[in-house]
Amino acid sequence: MYRTRKTEKRYALQRKQAKAAGIRCDFCEFTSTHPQVKEEFSHFWVARNNFPYSVWDGCDVADHVMIVPKRHIEGVHVFTAAERQEFINIIAAYEVRGYSFYARPPKSTQKSVAHQHTHLIKNYGVPKKVQLSVEKPYIMIAK
Template sequence: MDFDPNCVFCQKQPKDYVMANNLCVAFWDSHPVSKGHLLIVPRRHVAQIWDVTEAERQALVQLVADAKKHLDKQFKPDGYNVAINSGAAAGQSVFHCHIHLIPRYWNQTTKRLGAIPGQFLVPKARPEFKQSKQS
């Protein structure tokens, strides 16, 4: 099925897109963990990352890279989380394959604390790393 009328991601329109390529789109997460939190999804309705075609996989990776450049310019984050939740047991709540691109900022209080895994928590102080901002 290329489109699921019950899927919130399938209902997104071009006006909602931050960017897109021929097989994938990116839009703002409606419940962001941080400022600039994007979702990158295949245009085709597919439930899991394991079910995307090779062409879709390449397009997803390319759009993640393009989105990172966009977020670097717009928000200048200190780092990123890139996450894919695959299956309900892994925390997937919308069953349309999607990649979270989450900008991270030093000492910013994370939104949705109860809903996110520990790796998404930003340490309050890591001075040894603050000097070596990597892009």
């Protein structure tokens, strides 16, 4: 899973600006009228990812949204029974439409936002023939 260099730079800038502005959690700012929110459920939002991955499973990404709990929690393991049920129902609804799902564990060093969120990613299904990525400086080439 990779973002374009341009998207990765925008993401890094947004994280820096949010920190400077004292915003501790972007996801806690969601409301039913928030521009990222696509769907609202009792316990979750389905929100557009403003910094979507461009490659997933070696294919170009067609759509990238996230399931975000309305309450600030660090992981799936603390969901209530009602949250678990609703979460699985949302995943099932997106899975039949061709979306993969992915979430990092609470203590992951790669997790950039502490608020639990699960990525729902739909790709075009055409594998890249060549893919090269470098972590620093952030470069991703895929053809």
